[in-house]
Structures are given as structure tokens and as C-alpha cells.
Amino acid sequence: MKLAAAVLVAMGSVASAPVLAAQFDVLVFSRTAGWHHESIHEGVAAVRELGRLHDFNVFWTEDAKRVFNDRELAKYKAVVFLSTTGDVLDDEQQRAFERYVRAGGGYVGVHAAADTEHGWPWYRRLVGHMFVTHPAVQSAVLKVEDANFPGMERFAPRALVTEEWYEYGTAESKGLRYLLSVDESTYRPETAKGNGMGAFHPVSWYQQFDGGRAFYTALGHLPATYGDPVFRHHLYGGIYWAATGAGFRAR
Numbered sequence: 001m002k003l004a005a006a007v008l009v010a011m012g013s014v015a016s017a018p019v020l021a022a023q024f025d026v027l028v029f030s031r032t033a034g035w036h037h038e039s040i041h042e043g044v045a046a047v048r049e050l051g052r053l054h055d056f057n058v059f060w061t062e063d064a065k066r067v068f069n070d071r072e073l074a075k076y077k078a079v080v081f082l083s084t085t086g087d088v089l090d091d092e093q094q095r096a097f098e099r100y101v102r103a104g105g106g107y108v109g110v111h112a113a114a115d116t117e118h119g120w121p122w123y124r125r126l127v128g129h130m131f132v133t134h135p136a137v138q139s140a141v142l143k144v145e146d147a148n149f150p151g152m153e154r155f156a157p158r159a160l161v162t163e164e165w166y167e168y169g170t171a172e173s174k175g176l177r178y179l180l181s182v183d184e185s186t187y188r189p190e191t192a193k194g195n196g197m198g199a200f201h202p203v204s205w206y207q208q209f210d211g212g213r214a215f216y217t218a219l220g221h222l223p224a225t226y227g228d229p230v231f232r233h234h235l236y237g238g239i240y241w242a243a244t245g246a247g248f249r250a251r
Contacts, residue, residue, distance in 0.1 A: 023056045024077040024243045031062040033086030037112055039223040043082045046226035050236045056243070068093035070100070077243035078106035081113035083220065088116060098122055101212035106242030110235070111220035114166060126214050128176045128205055129168035133193040137164045137221065140187035142203065145178045149206065150247035151237015152179060154230045164221035165189065167197050173207055180204040180217070204234070206241065213242045 028047050030040045044060050051058040059076070061067055068089055073079070073096060089097065094117075101107060107126055109116075115131035117123040124130055142161040144152065165182055167189070180203040189196030204217040215238035225231050241247055 022051075023054065025057040025059065025075055026051070026078050026080060026239060026243060027067060027073070027076040028058060028060040028080045028082055029062070029064070029067070029084065029088075030060070030082040031064055031084055031088040032112075033088050034115065035085050035112065037083040037085075037221065039111075039221060039226065040083050042223040042226040043110065043220060046232055046235070047080060047082070047239070050232060050239070054236060054240070056239075064089050064093050069096050073097065073100040073105065074103075076105070078108055078239055080108040080110065080239065081116060082110050083112040084116040085112050086116065087119065089120075094120055094123070098210075101126065101214075102210055103212070105212045106239075106245075107209075107212065107214040108235075108238050108242045109214070109216040111164075111166070111218055113216065114168065114218070122210075124172045126173075126209055128173050128207060128214065128216055129171055129202065132167050132169050133191045134164050134166050135187075135189050135191050137162065138187040140165060141183040143181050143183055145181050145202075149177075149179055149237060150241045151234040154233050155180070158183075159230075161219070162222065163219055163225070165201070165203075166218045167191070167194070168202065173209065175207040175209065176202075176205045177207060178202050178205045180219075204238075206238070213245055215239075215242050 028044055048058050109127050114127050114129060118130060139160055139162045142159050144155050144157050182201045182203050184196045184201050206215040217238060219225060219231055
């Protein structure tokens with residue numbers, strides 16, 4: 001009897017032990033009103049796996065009405081726009097997202113997030129550069145512009161990477177800090193709209209913006225990219241910084 005009682009007490013103490021909370025919660029939003037990238041499925045799976053690896057919770061949706069309001073957005077430390085395209089939020093939802101960022105929320109834009117909400121000036125400044133065109137998918141040399149940021153530790157200074165190299169308009173914000181660029185001399189950037197961006201072709205950047213934090217990476221067109229551990233670490237670095245503001249020394 002004494003042994004049985006001791007076992008029950010031990011079992012009870014285990015059952016009542018507090019459950020440790022995850023680092024933070026992240027919303028992944030992948031609604032498209034234009035081109036729909038087939039890599040979105042792999043992108044959602046990759047963020048979920050990063051959540052398991054790095055102990056953060058992930059909620060994925062394409063239902064803007066459900067989550068883009070003050071009450072729901074307040075649950076998340078960062079919102080990932082995963083290859084969204086076109087006009088995905090109405091005016092009320094846009095205002096809610098602006099309030100979210102101004103209250104200290106984080107934004108992560110992946111690939112076609114720069115081809116989203118072209119007519120919303122605040123979003124244009126948030127994302128930093130807007131998509132204009134791209135050539136065919138090609139291999140090219142990716143260059144590190146700044147390694148002093150979370151998730152940049154695994155990039156070689158120059159690396160051969162295969163991607164749909166987005167070209168952008170001029171910077172929409174003055175506070176952008178660039179992390180990656182592509183060497184246009186290593187591929188054919190010709191498109192119907194021009195011959196590339198020239199000497200400096202940005203690929204990833206971040207900024208403090210309107211009370212919150214914004215990170216963007218152009219990588220992520222191909223489904224297989226989301227299985228690349230270097231890219232995954234880069235993506236987690238952006239999520240981590242957007243959610244917490246930690247992880248690097250400001251220069």
C-alpha cells in the first residue's frame with residue numbers, strides 16, 4: 001500500500017508539472033490574388049519544422065478575415081507573408097496590420113511578398129523594394145553583404161545558388177540594411193523589361209520600421225529551396241529577429 005501510494009504521488013507530481021511555453025508564436029499567411037507559387041506548400045512545412053526545431057508555435061492561414069484584426073494579430077510576435085501576391089487585404093485589414101507593426105510586431109516577407117499590395121504605400125515601405133520582373137530560373141553567385149545578422153552564419157561569402165532572381169524598383173524606405181545580393185555578371189538577367197538592376201542587385205534586407213521590424217528575402221521560388229539547410233537557417237534568422245529584435249550587434 002505504501003509503495004502504491006508513493007507511485008500515485010509521483011505520478012501526480014509529474015502530471016501537475018508546468019508546461020514550458022514556446023519562445024514565441026508566428027502567423028504564416030500565404031493568400032494569393034495573383035500568381036500562386038507551387039513552393040508555398042513546402043514553405044509552410046519548412047516553417048513548421050523550424051518551429052519544432054527552435055521551439056516556436058506556427059499558425060498558417062490564407063483567411064485574411066479571420067486573422068487580420070487587432071485581437072488575433074496580438075497573439076503573434078511576427079507575421080510571415082509567404083509568397084503572397086496581389087491585393088490580399090481589404091482596407092480594414094490593412095489598418096489592423098499597420099497598428100500591429102506600430103505596436104512592435106514583426107514582418108517577414110518571403111519571395112513574392114514583394115509582389116503584394118502594390119497600391120498600398122505603407123506596405124511598399126514596409127517590404128522595402130517592390131517586384132518589377134524576373135528572368136528565367138538560373139544559377140548565379142549569391143554574395144553576402146552583411147554577415148552580422150541572425151541566420152547569416154552558414155552562407156559562404158560567395159555561393160552558387162539557383163533561383164528566380166527577382167528585380168525590384170528603387171528603395172521605398174531609407175532604413176534598409178542589405179544582407180545578400182546577386183552578381184549579375186554570373187547569369188543572364190535579360191527580360192522583356194530590361195537587362196537587370198546593374199552593379200548592385202539586392203536579394204535580402206531588413207529594417208526597423210514604424211515601431212516594428214521588417215525582414216525580406218527574395219529566395220524561395222523553388223520548392224526544393226525549402227529543403228536547403230542554409231536557406232532554412234537564413235529564414236529562421238529573419239523570423240527570430242522579426243519576432244524578438246535580438247541576435248546581432250548593431251553597427
